[in-house]
Amino acid sequence: MSTTPLSVAVIGAGMAGTTHANAWRQVGTVFDLGLPPVRLHTIADAYLPFAEDAAQRYGYERAVDDWRVVAEDPDIDIVSIVVGNALHREIAEALIRAGKHVLCEKPLAD
Numbered sequence: 001m002s003t004t005p006l007s008v009a010v011i012g013a014g015m016a017g018t019t020h021a022n023a024w025r026q027v028g029t030v031f032d033l034g035l036p037p038v039r040l041h042t043i044a045d046a047y048l049p050f051a052e053d054a055a056q057r058y059g060y061e062r063a064v065d066d067w068r069v070v071a072e073d074p075d076i077d078i079v080s081i082v083v084g085n086a087l088h089r090e091i092a093e094a095l096i097r098a099g100k101h102v103l104c105e106k107p108l109a110d
């Protein structure tokens with residue numbers, strides 16, 4: 001089992017985004033798969049107070065107001081996309097181009 005942490009970010013800190021933020025804290029307790037530790041890295045929301053509140057509430061290191069900061073950060077491995085449906089495609093494509101693993105909320109695109 002790797003002991004190198006995987007760094008996670010969540011884009012969108014609304015109703016479903018905060019659920020993702022909380023779920024990432026517990027992923028290692030749900031599946032007995034020998035997962036590496038998870039580093040709770042960044043929450044991004046266009047409305048910064050939402051990102052800050054979620055980061056503080058769920059123990060993430062950083063809050064930002066632009067998802068591009070997540071795409072450009074080489075330290076981030078995995079990203080939950082939890083914004084409105086019309087934004088999914090642009091963000092998912094940029095993250096994949098940047099080499100991130102992506103978990104995108106449904107629907108994947110309009």
Ligand SMILES: NC(=O)c1ccc[n+]([C@@H]2O[C@H](COP(=O)([O-])OP(=O)(O)OC[C@H]3O[C@@H](n4cnc5c(N)ncnc54)[C@H](O)[C@@H]3O)[C@@H](O)[C@H]2O)c1
Nearest residue numbers: 012013014015016017045046047082083084085105106107
């Ligand atoms: N799987 C499920 O059961 C389930 C349930 C609810 C919602 N969803 C999905 O989750 C997604 C989000 O839904 P929600 O109910 O949390 O919406 P929401 O409106 O509560 O939250 C969306 C958040 O995205 C932020 N945002 C808007 N534009 C942004 C941008 N350009 N960059 C960063 N952040 C931005 C908003 O400020 C808001 O905080 C949708 O795709 C929805 O279909 C899935």
